[in-house]
Amino acid sequence: MKKIGIIAALVVASSGAFAADEALYTEFKEMMDRSFKTTGIAAKHRMYQLDFQKECSSEKSPSAKALKAIEADQLKTIRYPADGKYSSGNWKEGEKIALSGRGLTWTDPTPDNNGGGCYNCHQMSHKEISYGTIGPSLADWGNIRGSGADNVKYTWGKIYNAKAFNGCSNMPRNGDSGILTEQQMKHLMAYLLDPESPVNKK
């Protein structure tokens, strides 16, 4: 009896810091749970995290190994175009989607015709000066990266699920998360890769 008591005490002592973290985390989850409500299409379940979202939710990035595991998982979600055609889009349509940041908020009526919000984070066209800088510049994407099969496939994959290539990327999973349709992503492919698009033509 006594022995068990001592072992128990040791276990409690050594996990003291951990237990405090756990208690705080439990309190945090309770706080999140009572602080949000469903409004319009923004349902309360949006506050519950996917596993990778949880791993990517601290000041420190997960270990290289953990990131690799997330990427391998996310890679499996990518659906390449059913008809095998990446180049059937129209860059003019693509530009509209890249510029539009609408959709999915609790003030948006329906979850369709969402924008990609690409300009919130990326420079793209040579002509558009109102661009954000959270992501790298994509100006001249087609000129620099070319329209070889590898880059075409990578570009599609990155738009579909950015986390497949950088586990905790700030970029949304446009395809996997149902933000954009396959057709919209094809238009964006044209915007990035068509030589006539202002992304590639000065």
Next chain:
Amino acid sequence: MRQGNKYLTLATLLAMAGGMGSTAALADKSTDEIAKYRQMIADGNPSELSAAQGEELWKTKRGPKNASLEQCDLGLGAGIVKGASAQLPRFFKDTGKVQDLETRLMTCMETLQGIDPKTVVNEKWLKGERDTMASLVAYIVTESNGEKINIDMKPAEMKKMYELGKMAFYYRSGPMDFACSTCHADTNKRIRLQDLPDLRSQKGAAAGWGSWPAYRVSSGQFWTMQHRLNDCYRQQRTAEPIYGSDVTIALSVYMASTANGGTVLTPGLKR
């Protein structure tokens, strides 16, 4: 009164805020409006109107108890408004809670005037008691303009709120996988042409936290901090934070205490 500035178009604002001339087409259309805008701020920050209404409301007997708010304790003692919001949020012994300006005002409205907090919490922005709240806030924060941000982090309750706020800051969820940190955890970043303060740093937090509540020229409205946070969560595509909920207080403690030592410039003037 507050709607008087609706003629300011987004084009004007882009041109103004960017200071980059945007495009020729935009600049052309908006020269007129920029002139009007300059004229408008020459007479002062438009939230002076809200502040004046708020001061009036502070002194007005209202609610089932027909009392004014003049005995309200915002942390510096009953009735002291000057400098009070520069030291909020803080831990209040009487409620046993950490409160920001708006939740503290709800307490005063309830205890002094008998006004049910639900009339604020369940209201829409800029309507009814929420509108009253905005005016009161405009008055109170004007009285802290130029003061030092001075958040008392000694109480254990504040330390815990800070930790919870930090966790909320990095919490990714929803269809876009965004957290506050997606947009506010790096230096010199922007969304379209809007600069994003790095809220992890003292400088960034002082600039971001310290210039709210603010008058938003784009909507011609005075916005409280609760309103600002609500709109950031909207852009983040999460569910909606409940007015005055603990997550909003925790985030406020995280930002305000990080900003400690900075200068309050409220009400701010934003695009």
